[in-house]
Amino acid sequence: MNIDLNALLETYRNNPFEDYVLQSVHTGIINFKVQEDQEVHGPEGKWHQKPGTLLYTLERENNIKKIYSPCSGTIIDLRRDLNGSFTEAGVDLMSIRHRLDKDEVIDRILKDVLILFTAPQRARYLLSPEFAVKIEKQSQPFIHAGDEPIIMSLMKRDTNLVYSNTPGVIYKVYFQQGALVEEGAPLLGVCQEENLSYIQQVVNKIKTEWE
Amino acid sequence: MPAKNKTMMDSGKLITQLYDRATYLIDIKKSQDWGNIGEILNTLHQVRQSIFDLEEQVVFEQLEQIDMQLSELEGRLARSITPADIVNIVRSPQRFTLMDILENVYDSFTELGGNGDCNVDPAVVAARATVSRRVKDKLYTHQIMVIGHEKGRGEEFRNGGCAKPWGNEKALRYMHVAETEGIPIHFYIFTPGSYPIEDYPGAAQQIARNLYAMAKLRTPMISFISEGGSGGAEAIGLADMRLMASHGYYSVISPEGAAAIEGKIREGHKVPKELIEHCAAQLKITARDNLELGTIDRVVQEPPLGAKREDYAFFRRLRYEMIRATDEVVLQAKSFRAMRTYALKMNDSGSVEEFPVGVHWEMDRAEIRRLLDLRSEKYRRMGQGFGIEEKKGLLAGLSKAKELAEAGYYELRYGLIRPHEKNVKKVIAEVSSEGSTFLRKVTEPVRAMYEFVLPKTEDFRNGPREGMERRSIFIEEWEPYVSPLANEDRTITCPNAEKSGCQDLWIPDLYGEFCGVCPTCGHHFPLEYQWYLENLFDKKTLKEFNTHIVSQNPLRFQGFDARLEKDIKKTGRRSSIITFDASVNGIKLVAVMLFSDFRNGTVGSAEGEKFVRACDKARITRRPFLAYIHTTGGIRINEGTLGVIQMPKCTMAVREYIDSGGLYIVVYDNNSYAGPVASFLGCSPYQFAIRSSRIGFAGPRVIRETTGQDVPPDYHSAQNALKRGHIQGIWDRREFRKRLYEALITMGGPNLYYK
Numbered sequence: 004m005n006i007d008l009n010a011l012l013e014t015y016r017n018n019p020f021e022d023y024v025l026q027s028v029h030t031g032i033i034n035f036k037v038q039e040d041q042e043v044h045g046p047e048g049k050w051h052q053k054p055g056t057l058l059y060t061l062e063r064e065n066n067i068k069k070i071y072s073p074c075s076g077t078i079i080d081l082r083r084d085l086n087g088s089f090t091e092a093g094v095d096l097m098s099i100r101h102r103l104d105k106d107e108v109i110d111r112i113l114k115d116v117l118i119l120f121t122a123p124q125r126a127r128y129l130l131s132p133e134f135a136v137k138i139e140k141q142s143q144p145f146i147h148a149g150d151e152p153i154i155m156s157l158m159k160r161d162t163n164l165v166y167s168n169t170p171g172v173i174y175k176v177y178f179q180q181g182a183l184v185e186e187g188a189p190l191l192g193v194c195q196e197e198n199l200s201y202i203q204q205v206v207n208k209i210k211t212e213w214e
Numbered sequence: 215m216p217a218k219n220k221t222m223m224d225s226g227k228l229i230t231q232l233y234d235r236a237t238y239l240i241d242i243k244k245s246q247d248w249g250n251i252g253e254i255l256n257t258l259h260q261v262r263q264s265i266f267d268l269e270e271q272v273v274f275e276q277l278e279q280i281d282m283q284l285s286e287l288e289g290r291l292a293r294s295i296t297p298a299d300i301v302n303i304v305r306s307p308q309r310f311t312l313m314d315i316l317e318n319v320y321d322s323f324t325e326l327g328g329n330g331d332c333n334v335d336p337a338v339v340a341a342r343a344t345v346s347r348r349v350k351d352k353l354y355t356h357q358i359m360v361i362g363h364e365k366g367r368g369e370e371f372r373n374g375g376c377a378k379p380w381g382n383e384k385a386l387r388y389m390h391v392a393e394t395e396g397i398p399i400h401f402y403i404f405t406p407g408s409y410p411i412e413d414y415p416g417a418a419q420q421i422a423r424n425l426y427a428m429a430k431l432r433t434p435m436i437s438f439i440s441e442g443g444s445g446g447a448e449a450i451g452l453a454d455m456r457l458m459a460s461h462g463y464y465s466v467i468s469p470e471g472a473a474a475i476e477g478k479i480r481e482g483h484k485v486p487k488e489l490i491e492h493c494a495a496q497l498k499i500t501a502r503d504n505l506e507l508g509t510i511d512r513v514v515q516e517p518p519l520g521a522k523r524e525d526y527a528f529f530r531r532l533r534y535e536m537i538r539a540t541d542e543v544v545l546q547a548k549s550f551r552a553m554r555t556y557a558l559k560m561n562d563s564g565s566v567e568e569f570p571v572g573v574h575w576e577m578d579r580a581e582i583r584r585l586l587d588l589r590s591e592k593y594r595r596m597g598q599g600f601g602i603e604e605k606k607g608l609l610a611g612l613s614k615a616k617e618l619a620e621a622g623y624y625e626l627r628y629g630l631i632r633p634h635e636k637n638v639k640k641v642i643a644e645v646s647s648e649g650s651t652f653l654r655k656v657t658e659p660v661r662a663m664y665e666f667v668l669p670k671t672e673d674f675r676n677g678p679r680e681g682m683e684r685r686s687i688f689i690e691e692w693e694p695y696v697s698p699l700a701n702e703d704r705t706i707t708c709p710n711a712e713k714s715g716c717q718d719l720w721i722p723d724l725y726g727e728f729c730g731v732c733p734t735c736g737h738h739f740p741l742e743y744q745w746y747l748e749n750l751f752d753k754k755t756l757k758e759f760n761t762h763i764v765s766q767n768p769l770r771f772q773g774f775d776a777r778l779e780k781d782i783k784k785t786g787r788r789s790s791i792i793t794f795d796a797s798v799n800g801i802k803l804v805a806v807m808l809f810s811d812f813r814n815g816t817v818g819s820a821e822g823e824k825f826v827r828a829c830d831k832a833r834i835t836r837r838p839f840l841a842y843i844h845t846t847g848g849i850r851i852n853e854g855t856l857g858v859i860q861m862p863k864c865t866m867a868v869r870e871y872i873d874s875g876g877l878y879i880v881v882y883d884n885n886s887y888a889g890p891v892a893s894f895l896g897c898s899p900y901q902f903a904i905r906s907s908r909i910g911f912a913g914p915r916v917i918r919e920t921t922g923q924d925v926p927p928d929y930h931s932a933q934n935a936l937k938r939g940h941i942q943g944i945w946d947r948r949e950f951r952k953r954l955y956e957a958l959i960t961m962g963g964p965n966l967y968y969k
Contacts, residue, residue, distance in 0.1 A: 065704030
């Protein structure tokens with residue numbers, strides 16, 4: 004596998020942002036509570052129990068719904084012309100230019116370069132006892148095609164999932180034991196053994212250098 | 215101190231003593247600006263720095279000067295001591311702790327259930343101790359169980375004497391040990407409050423269990439309060455005699471907490487010192503105030519600025535007072551004459567070293583019964599006279615006569631006839647079961663005659679009640695009550711909309727047909743208490759009583775009269791509790807309801823008294839007792855300790871009701887927190903919650919401020935309370951009536967109209 008991690012990293016360095024386009028959640032009269040270029044913050048607290056910045060209110064049937072910012076960043080492309088008017092659902096209202104932090108960059112790079120083993124359907128997932136022990140002891144154990152690293156638990160039935168991709172080491176486990184995982188969400192990130200040290204170097208580089 | 219002694223004294227030791235005295239004054243006033251204490255401290259510092267450069271005579275002269283200045287300040291402070299100063303005295307690191315008492319008051323002791331930080335909860339210390347007294351030439355040694363809070367000497371692991379739920383559980387365990395062994399218990403209360411966590415057994419629920427057990431613990435109990443912080447204090451405070459340190463405080467809430475509430479101070483903002491001092495004075499927290507309010511029995515005098523660790527004279531006084539209090543509790547239960555003789559001799563004695571008489575603390579069954587009766591009387595009397603508008607003249611006479619007639623009727627019906635009826639039935643059943651034709655011939659006429667004299671009563675176990683055969687218990691034939699909340703033309707968003715995908719709800723639908731319940735996720739929106747009055751009980755069966763007991767402002771808390779007046783005007787009610795007779799599908803019961811619109815459902819003297827009277831009514835009329843808690847914000851802080859003592863008082867009534875065979879069911883709704891949950895509600899064996907309600911000891915803000923840890927948003931949810939074992943089930947509001955009926959049938963069973 005030929006990975007140009009430096010090029011990938013450079014892409015993120017040149018544009019360390021991700022734009023979240025916010026659309027109206029339903030019809031209603033919009034009243035914006037933010038300005039263009041205003042800094043907003045996302046939910047805070049250990050359990051994200053404190054809502055983010057109030058972005059706008061949407062009034063429908065005398066019900067004034069408050070919509071808060073889902074992430075931190077700067078408001079761009081604010082449709083000020085819609086203020087005070089009736090709007091359909093799904094209309095682009097604004098974007099939040101979110102600056103990626105180092106964990107988010109690492110996460111995105113890893114998702115690009117690792118071989119992802121994804122959830123075949125919405126279910127609860129567990130590591131098989133064999134792999135749970137291996138991960139505990141070795142941290143990054145080896146996985147071959149034909150191994151059964153994960154158990155899918157659905158409707159009181161446990162099904163072993165077979166890994167059928169390129170062999171490598173389990174670099175990252177994306178789910179928590181027994182947690183509900185949506186279909187298509189990554190469960191394991193597998194890295195080819197020859198790329199392991201290289202990826203590790205890049206990750207360390209991001210951790211130390213990214214601001 | 216005479217000059218000739220001073221020269222003999224080690225100057226270093228003298229400086230340390232003066233430093234301690236100066237820092238003690240700073241601790242009390244929380245400032246170096248008071249008096250010239252800052253200057254004195256500087257001078258003392260300079261003397262210590264230059265002690266080897268100065269002549270000994272000069273050093274002592276300067277120290278004597280400082281000593282005089284400090285004495286003057288101490289005298290000045292003692293003459294003008296304020297409640298806020300007393301709070302600071304109690305919190306001073308120089309104040310005596312439980313370990314000092316164990317070492318200096320008792321002859322010997324062995325700590326139980328842990329030692330130091332190797333302990334289930336280091337904030338609670340239990341110890342078996344011995345204490346002796348000399349009567350002339352004879353030495354009497356008594357065995358004691360000592361249980362109390364240990365604030366620690368700067369030991370972080372003690373949590374400043376805040377007992378965790380398992381610490382209170384430990385206390386209860388050793389109370390039962392003392393009960394088994396028949397030895398008295400001495401409680402020492404040194405707590406700013408209980409550690410407010412919900413982990414099993416739960417702060418509130420464990421305090422409730424302790425109170426429930428202490429209400430009828432078959433051994434004499436004496437408590438001594440130095441720092442009595444609300445519910446935490448009550449966990450080991452329900453005693454036969456309550457002593458209090460003259461420089462201690464006993465309060466419903468810390469002055470800082472009261473100030474934050476009164477001043478509506480936002481979390482994280484500093485509470486003004488003046489407001490804290492004002493609240494400390496308003497809450498009536500001092501020993502003298504509590505003695506006047508009748509929430510304690512006696513004050514143990516301390517030195518003018520409070521006792522410290524080395525005040526051995528105070529420990530001798532405390533030892534004397536604790537022994538004397540135990541003597542009195544035991545003798546009161548033994549005989550009036552013995553008590554009178556003892557009191558006379560003690561009055562003549564006047565010494566705190568010697569006792570003129572020896573008293574054996576062992577008690578027989580009859581004496582213990584008397585002890586429990588006296589305890590019950592004591593707590594039932596507490597807080598009475600605050601909030602009762604007595605009926606006058608003919609009305610009062612009629613009311614009394616009605617009560618007596620009612621009591622007589624129910625005693626006759628359930629006390630005399632019912633047991634007899636049960637016995638006769640049992641004999642007939644036994645004889646009939648022989649299957650003998652001959653015997654049946656004999657028993658049938660007897661049975662027929664018996665049933666003619668005493669008509670057959672309904673038995674819920676064998677089928678539906680009379681008149682209910684054609685009627686569903688779910689469908690009622692009256693016009694449904696519609697919440698006034700439904701009179702609004704708009705939609706509302708369910709709080710779980712994002713998570714559960716709930717559609718917006720049209721308010722007339724939500725509060726009408728849906729009974730305030732989201733049809734998608736089942737979230738329960740709050741409804742007014744009238745909805746329950748109208749929908750839970752059989753139509754036209756509600757009969758409210760004790761409406762003449764009204765909430766007042768017994769402590770003359772500044773500004774509280776106006777707030778009470780406003781709530782009376784708003785609700786048309788005069789207390790936050792409604793007590794009434796009602797029936798559910800024909801089953802008669804006595805019910806109480808704490809509701810949110812009046813002082814947020816807080817409990818004060820009037821509410822406590824109404825609760826106790828309702829509980830007694832349920833006991834006399836042999837009916838199930840339902841406590842539906844629409845909302846309770848805890849004990850009403852504006853009534854100070856008069857509010858706190860409603861915890862033991864109401865728990866006592868509940869205990870007596872349950873002991874006499876009653877069925878007590880508690881149902882929580884909306885928000886139920888603090889004192890009531892930690893006493894007369896939490897002690898029920900059958901507690902349920904309406905969905906989406908929250909139950910706990912302290913709210914998230916108090917938890918954050920006291921423990922320094924944040925709690926998840928669903929920390930107090932009914933689901934989590936169920937997981938922790940605090941409640942026995944969660945009911946849907948739409949099925950409340952059905953569930954309540956089922957509970958009455960299944961848990962009441964044959965004892966529904968008991969005995």
